[in-house]
Amino acid sequence: xxxxxxxxxxxxxxxxxxxxxxxxxxxxxxxxxxxxxxxxxxxxxxxxxxxxxxxxxxxxxxxxxxxxxxxxxxxxxxxxxxxxxxxxxxxxxxxxxxxxxxxxxxxxxxxxxxxxxxxxxxxxxxxxxxxxxxxxxxxxxxxxxxxxxxxxxxxxxxxxxxxxxxxxxxxxxxxxxxxxxxxxxxxxxxxxxxxxxxxxxxxxxxxxxxxxxxxxxxxxxxxxxxxxxxxxxxxxxxxxxxxxxxxxxxxxxxxxxxxxxxxxxxxxxxxxxxxxxxxxxxxxxxxxxxxxxxxxxxxxxxxxxxxxxxxxxxxxxxxxxxxxxxxxxxxxxxxxxxxxxxxxx
Amino acid sequence: xxxxxxxxxxxxxxxxxxxxxxxxxxxxxxxxxxxxxxxxxxxxxxxxxxxxxxxxxxxxxxxxxxxxxxxxxxxxxxxxxxxxxxxxxxxxxxxxxxxxxxxxxxxxxxxxxxxxxxxxxxxxxxxxxxxxxxxxxxxxxxxxxxxxxxxxxxxxxxxxxxxxxxxxxxxxxxxxxxxxxxxxxxxxxxxxxxxxxxxxxxxxxxxxxxxxxxxxxxxxxxxxxxxxxxxxxxxxxxxxxxxxxxxxxxxxxxxxxxxxxxxxxxxxxxxxxxxxxxxxxxxxxxxxxxxxxxxxxxxxxxxxxxxxxxxxxxxxxxxxxxxxxxxxxxxxxxxxxxxxxxxxx
DNA sequence: TATTCGTTGGACTTAATTTGTCCCGCATAG
DNA sequence: CTATGCGGGACAAATTAAGTCCAACGAATA
Numbered sequence: 001x002x003x004x005x006x007x008x009x010x011x012x013x014x015x016x017x018x019x020x021x022x023x024x025x026x027x028x029x030x031x032x033x034x035x036x037x038x039x040x041x042x043x044x045x046x047x048x049x050x051x052x053x054x055x056x057x058x059x060x061x062x063x064x065x066x067x068x069x070x071x072x073x074x075x076x077x078x079x080x081x082x083x084x085x086x087x088x089x090x091x092x093x094x095x096x097x098x099x100x101x102x103x104x105x106x107x108x109x110x111x112x113x114x115x116x117x118x119x120x121x122x123x124x125x126x127x128x129x130x131x132x133x134x135x136x137x138x139x140x141x142x143x144x145x146x147x148x149x150x151x152x153x154x155x156x157x158x159x160x161x162x163x164x165x166x167x168x169x170x171x172x173x174x175x176x177x178x179x180x181x182x183x184x185x186x187x188x189x190x191x192x193x194x195x196x197x198x199x200x201x202x203x204x205x206x207x208x209x210x211x212x213x214x215x216x217x218x219x220x221x222x223x224x225x226x227x228x229x230x231x232x233x234x235x236x237x238x239x240x241x242x243x244x245x246x247x248x249x250x251x252x253x254x255x256x257x258x259x260x261x262x263x264x265x266x267x268x269x270x271x272x273x274x275x276x277x278x279x280x281x282x283x284x285x286x287x288x289x290x291x292x293x294x295x296x297x298x299x300x301x302x303x304x305x306x307x308x309x310x311x312x313x314x315x316x317x318x319x320x321x322x323x324x325x326x327x328x329x330x331x332x333x334x335x336x337x338x339x340x341x342x343x344x345x
Numbered sequence: 346x347x348x349x350x351x352x353x354x355x356x357x358x359x360x361x362x363x364x365x366x367x368x369x370x371x372x373x374x375x376x377x378x379x380x381x382x383x384x385x386x387x388x389x390x391x392x393x394x395x396x397x398x399x400x401x402x403x404x405x406x407x408x409x410x411x412x413x414x415x416x417x418x419x420x421x422x423x424x425x426x427x428x429x430x431x432x433x434x435x436x437x438x439x440x441x442x443x444x445x446x447x448x449x450x451x452x453x454x455x456x457x458x459x460x461x462x463x464x465x466x467x468x469x470x471x472x473x474x475x476x477x478x479x480x481x482x483x484x485x486x487x488x489x490x491x492x493x494x495x496x497x498x499x500x501x502x503x504x505x506x507x508x509x510x511x512x513x514x515x516x517x518x519x520x521x522x523x524x525x526x527x528x529x530x531x532x533x534x535x536x537x538x539x540x541x542x543x544x545x546x547x548x549x550x551x552x553x554x555x556x557x558x559x560x561x562x563x564x565x566x567x568x569x570x571x572x573x574x575x576x577x578x579x580x581x582x583x584x585x586x587x588x589x590x591x592x593x594x595x596x597x598x599x600x601x602x603x604x605x606x607x608x609x610x611x612x613x614x615x616x617x618x619x620x621x622x623x624x625x626x627x628x629x630x631x632x633x634x635x636x637x638x639x640x641x642x643x644x645x646x647x648x649x650x651x652x653x654x655x656x657x658x659x660x661x662x663x664x665x666x667x668x669x670x671x672x673x674x675x676x677x678x679x680x681x682x683x684x685x686x687x688x689x690x
Numbered sequence: 691t692a693t694t695c696g697t698t699g700g701a702c703t704t705a706a707t708t709t710g711t712c713c714c715g716c717a718t719a720g
Numbered sequence: 721c722t723a724t725g726c727g728g729g730a731c732a733a734a735t736t737a738a739g740t741c742c743a744a745c746g747a748a749t750a
Contacts, residue, residue, distance in 0.1 A: 001349055007428050010406055010421075011367045012360055022356050036697055049738045052699090061355055062474065068697060068746055080355055087349065381726055394709050397728085413717055413726060 005091050016091075021046075023088055024115070025054055026063065026073065026081045028122045031129060031159065034070030043122045088114050097333045101326070104340045105318045109134075109325040116331025117152075118307035123329050124152060128159035131238065131304045131327045138300045139167055143235055146174040146290055147193060148271060149186040150240035152304050157189045160196035169199030172230050174239060175289030176206035178272045179251035202227045206288060219288060231290050237298045237324075241305040242269040243313045257283070268313035270303070270321070277312070279319025295322045302327060311335035350435055351459075361436065366391075368433050370399055371408065371418065371426045379415030442678045446671070449685045450663045454479075454670040461676025462497075463652040468674050469497060473504035476583065476649045476672045483645045487513040488580055491635055492538060493520065493616060494531040495585035497649050502534045505541035514544030517575050519584060520617050520634030521551035524596035547572045551633060564633060576635050582643045582669075586650040587614040588658045602628070613658035615648070615666070622657070624664025640667045647672060656680035 008015055028043050029035055035043075041051040055071065058064045063077035073081065089095060094112045102110040113130045115123035135145075147153055163169065171194040173186035182188055187203045194201035204227055206218070218224055244266035248258050261274055264282035268275040272285035273292055281292070295301055301324030305314055308331035315336055318326070328336075353361055373388050374380060380388075386396040400416065403409045408422035418426065439457045447455040458475050460468035480490075492498055516539040518531035527533055532548045539546035549572055551563070563569055589611035593603050606619055609627035613620040617630035618637055626637070640646055646669030650659050653676035660681055663671070673681075 001346060003428075004346060004349065004432060007425055008364065008432075010408060010425050011364050011429070013406070015357070015360055015364075018357055018360060019353075034697095038696080047738075049740085053737075061358070063355065066698075070697065076355075080352060083348065083352055084356065087352065382728095383725075392709075394711080398708075401728095411727075415726070 001087075001090060019084075020088070020114075022054060022058065023081070023084055024120070024122065025051070025058065026077060027085070027126065029064055029071055030073050030078065030081060031125050033072035034067065035072075036070045040071070045120060085114075092330065094330060094333070097330070097337055100337055100341070101328075101333060104337070105315075105326065107318065107323055107326050110333075111325065111327045112333045113306070113327075113329050115329055116306070116308055117329050118309050118331055123306060123331075124155040125159060127152065127304060127306045127327060127329055128155035128157075131156045131302060132159050132161065134302065134325060134327060135236065135238065135300075136163060138236060139163055139169070141166075142168040142170070144170045144172060144230055144233055145193075145236045145238065146172050146231055146234040146298075147186060147190050147237075148174045148239040149178065149180050149184045149189055150242060151184055152240040152306065153186075153189050153238065154184060154192075156238065156304055157193040157196065160193045162196070162198040169194070169197050170230065171197075171199055171201040172227060172234060173204050173289070174231065174234075174237060175272050176204045176287040178285050178287060179253070181250070184250075202230060204288060212286075215286065215288070224288060228288070232294065232297070234290075235299045236302070237290070237295060237300070238302045238304065239270055241303055241310065241313050241317050243267070243310060244269050244274050248274075268316035270317050275316045275319075277316055279316050279321065298322075298324075300324060304328075306332050308332055308335045311339065315340060346432070347435060350432065354436075365433070365437060365440075367399060367403060368426070368429055370396070370403065371422055372430075374409055374416055375418050375423065375426060378417035379412065381415045385416070439675065439678075442675070442682055445682055445686070446673075446678060449682070450660075450671065452663070452668055452671050455678075456670065456672045457678045458651070458672075458674050460674055461651070461653055462674050463654050463676055468651060468676075469500040470504060472497065472649060472651045472672060472674055473500040473502075476501045476647060477504050477506065479647065479670060479672060480581065480583065480645075483581060484512055484514070487515070489515045489517060489575055489578055490538075490581045490583065491517050491519040491576055491579040491643075492531060492535050492582075493518070493584040494525050494529045494534055495587060496529055497585040497651065498531075498534050498583065499529055499537075501583065501649055502538040502541065505538045507541070507543040514539070514542050515575065516542070516544055516546040517572060517579060518547075518549050518634070519576065519579075519582060521549045521632040524598065524630075526595070529595075547575060549633060557631075560631065560633070569633060573633065577639065577642070579635075580644045581647070582635070582640060582645070583647045583649065584615055586648055586655065586658050586662045588612070588655060589614050589619050593619075613661035615662050620661045620664075622661055624661050624666065643667075643669075645669060649673075651677050653677055653680045656684065660685060 005016070024044060025040070028040060037048060037052060037055065041048045044051065055064070055066065058077070059066050062074060063080055064071050065074050092114060094114065098110045098112050111130050111134060113123065113126040115126060117123040117127060171190045173190045175186060177185065190201050190203065204224070219228065244261055247269040248261055261283060265276045266274040266282050267277050271290065271292060272287060273281050274283040276282050301322045303317070303321070303324065304327045306329030311332045314326070314328065314332060369389060370385070373385060377388070382397060382400065383393060386393045389396065400409070400411065403422070404411050407419060408425060409416050410419050439459065442457050443455045456475050456479060458468065458471040460471060462468040462472060516535045518535045520531060522530065532550070535546050535548065549569070564573065589606055592614040593606055606628060610621045611619040611627050612622050616635065616637060617632060618626050619628040621627050646667045648662070648666070648669065649672045651674030656677045659671070659673065659677060
């Protein structure tokens with residue numbers, strides 16, 4: 001099939017381009033329906049007018065329905081999209097990337113979604129969707145799920161959907177306050193995810209910066225203790241991976257810390273830990289919650305991170321990180337693959 | 346591969362069209378090389394200018410070489426052509442059928458949808474969709490549309506969608522009661538179609554079997570007369586074509602009639618008329634409405650019928666039927682084509 | 691119920707692309 | 721040699737796509 005497409009591309013060089021565009025429209029519509037023209041256009045980095053033409057076209061093809069409160073996929077559009085997404089995976093070689101990275105990074109599974117969240121913001125929702133989909137495979141009966149913060153995890157929460165009724169989901173923030181903006185805090189995401197999933201949640205209400213003394217007395221508090229115990233019993237952990245500099249800045253870290261991270265050449269961040277290129281921990285934010293070493297107890301550890309700019313961070317974290325599931329996007333995956341393939345061979 | 350083609354057809358029919366064009370250019374070049382621009386254009390029914398653009402494109406792609414004595418395929422062009430030919434067969438199979446049948450049956454247009462409604466019932470909805478799509482091309486301003494009954498027409502009605510707001514659609518049943526079940530009656534379908542289209546409709550409420558006297562007095566009735574006038578002003582007629590035996594039975598016809606139809610070797614039915622293999626009318630159900638001869642007044646006469654079992658009926662009706670548009674499916678079309686091709690040559 | 695918000699779809703302008711037309715110079719065959 | 725058919729240049733005309741603005745509509749909300 002790949003060959004067929006290649007040949008087609010000789011006669012129609014922009015075939016894939018157009019296919020991609022229409023694919024992404026359908027796919028964003030699916031995850032946001034009903035959605036209006038303007039927000040859709042913004043989401044896709046298309047001008048409103050060209051989106052409009054495309055949308056009219058797709059409507060004429062009977063793939064999407066366009067009503068007074070926005071657009072949604074038709075039955076046919078939905079099934080087309082499903083088939084198409086497999087095809088896109090196939091023909092952009094994502095399977096190869098997935099299994100290649102799985103071997104190189106020595107993970108139990110790698111999932112790659114098409115696109116690059118750096119250039120196309122909507123890819124993050126795809127990332128979220130894929131993560132949720134994978135997560136749901138794991139859910140059986142009752143589960144405690146630990147989540148971290150970050151914009152990517154926010155996208156994951158966004159895409160969460162209720163599961164079957166006979167399962168109880170309990171969401172817990174993996175670590176206490178790390179200085180993020182409220183919408184990116186583990187607490188917030190935890191609550192959002194629980195709400196979308198029709199599940200329950202516990203929060204860790206903590207001040208951001210702690211002295212050692214308060215820290216020690218705080219972890220004696222029953223409210224905190226209870227959450228900590230839940231946390232240690234979590235069967236599933238979902239976390240993001242950040243770029244060290246970006247994270248430090250986003251958290252309004254002190255200039256000393258930023259300088260320290262620079263000196264130590266920190267490139268990655270996860271769970272409030274900072275890592276250098278070799279995956280060595282160079283700094284840890286002192287806060288309550290799951291510690292890196294405790295991760296191994298979980299049944300499923302899922303890292304979600306995309307965008308080519310995050311390739312290095314992912315690579316760093318995975319050097320010594322837990323051997324779980326990585327959900328990423330094409331942009332990050334290709335970058336990673338290209339960088340690591342040579343070392344690996 | 347068929348999958349890929351189907352999806353591409355849905356997602357980018359315009360591009361596929363272009364591909365077909367380029368493919369045909371290459372293939373004509375191959376069989377005539379070296380060939381000049383003008384004769385090539387004539388050969389392909391393209392204007393010289395558009396051919397010229399295409400040719401320049403193909404040269405830039407390195408698929409054909411263009412020398413002072415004409416054009417010829419490059420190595421690559423030749424191999425591309427070969428690889429693509431299989432795909433094209435798949436792709437253009439229906440087009441060949443369409444234009445072939447158009448010529449053989451001497452119609453103004455033939456539309457063939459993939460599948461066979463005999464084996465796959467859902468193909469009927471495709472048939473309906475195609476009919477509607479074609480219909481909409483014709484709609485400009487106000488229209489009176491006459492429709493007949495039958496299961497196929499029911500499927501057409503099912504797929505009807507509202508058009509733009511500034512057009513008024515008025516649906517009228519083409520003929521009075523023919524003895525069908527209510528859901529297949531022209532009246533019902535007419536109303537259903539109008540509803541789905543946000544249009545208006547008039548009905549012909551008539552008893553099924555009429556004596557000549559009541560018939561004559563009925564057509565004097567103002568209510569009836571009004572509808573009849575509308576009917577005669579109808580710019581569009583959409584009708585089905587049935588198998589004679591099936592129709593007769595479905596209408597609970599008297600055993601004498603069934604026997605008569607058998608003796609006369611009736612094979613087709615449309616508008617309440619029965620036709621033999623040569624397309625001669627062998628019986629007409631006496632009821633009010635559009636008569637066969639009056640059809641020619643309409644701007645668009647669209648026959649919708651599919652399923653390989655209907656091939657003979659279609660062929661019969663089209664022998665002397667109006668020269669309009671035929672919407673059918675692959676099953677019926679292939680059957681028809683195979684049967685008629687030999688006679689035609 | 692009135693109002694606001696976000697939605698589509700129409701209308702118009704402007705830009706870009708495609709197509710039509712004409713013609714020139716060149717190679718080649720007769 | 722000339723006549724024919726070739727590609728390609730040039731430019732106007734027509735068509736199509738895109739940018740922009742706004743009216744009408746409907747659903748949610750106060």
